[in-house]
């Protein structure tokens with residue numbers, strides 16, 4: 001994006017996004033992980049620092065920490081909401097802890113009373129990962145407004161998609177100024193060829209991907225990504241903690257345009273997701289499955305997917321693909337996906353037993369706009385033919 005009109009488009013999207021959250025400022029990027037990198041850098045994270053993350057995340061969330069020479073320190077999750085267990089947080093804090101990343105998993109908000117209490121007492125900034133939780137609330141307040149900063153993703157399977165895309169929001173004017181200096185000084189614009197390819201992919205996605213075709217589309221997409229025919233969310237070199245030359249990129253005008261349209265329609269998407277989650281609760285309960293218990297006065301999640309635990313995850317995923325039932329598999333590993341080599345990311349098996357158990361058991365069900373009541377019923381019929389895990 002080199003012309004003034006295109007920059008104006010992105011700026012408008014940033015302003016609208018910041019307004020939606022009542023944030024100081026927003027900055028738009030090519031992907032969510034780039035937004036995370038920019039925030040960490042603006043916060044001054046560097047060599048020798050430690051950054052706390054849940055041991056149940058996507059490796060793309062950990063790469064920016066490593067790119068900056070810092071060390072990820074993993075805290076296990078509490079098994080009900082899959083979020084950082086605040087009871088285990090304090091023992092992981094050291095004099096080198098620079099940031100705590102509060103990832104709101106599947107749409108469930110972290111225990112912010114406990115987490116912010118610890119962070120404030122120890123004087124450590126909180127960065128909220130809202131990639132899976134746009135619109136979720138805690139004590140009536142939007143996730144993303146508690147910490148010093150937050151970030152969002154608009155990648156294919158996120159609450160709304162612009163193909164790829166990310167946004168950082170900053171709730172602190174000094175940090176916003178630092179971010180401004182950083183992006184104007186060193187962020188690149190995406191190239192025309194990659195933007196056009198992404199646009200074409202988004203058109204194909206909108207025309208062809210529905211719950212019954214998702215598994216097939218994903219298999220084809222992964223194959224084409226490996227052959228470098230399409231732009232995947234992650235390239236093979238992103239499974240090692242070495243930053244590529246073209247990583248630090250802003251958002252293109254077409255992503256911003258698409259994002260603004262979807263931001264305007266976010267209210268109906270939130271309503272749909274809430275209704276779908278509640279229908280899953282009812283249908284699963286009718287089948288005798290336990291559903292997640294949480295304080296509904298305290299937390300109002302907007303789900304990106306609806307997680308359930310099964311004893312035979314691999315078989316469930318295989319059969320779902322054969323039968324055209326849309327079942328998701330993240331997270332497959334403490335550092336999703338399964339292929340991630342854990343050692344370069346300082347993770348050792350056994351570090352986070354609850355996260356490892358969840359990776360073995362959790363599959364997730366669709367709640368997106370293309371999944372309606374019939375999809376919900378069909379999905380529940382399918383998944384309840386398996387055994388629920390404890």
Ligand SMILES: Cc1ncc(COP(=O)(O)O)c(C=O)c1O
Nearest residue numbers: 031032033058060061131153155
């Ligand atoms: C919780 C979480 N945070 C961040 C990211 C990274 O977002 P993006 O793919 O837009 O870089 C992901 C994965 O895509 C994720 O699952």
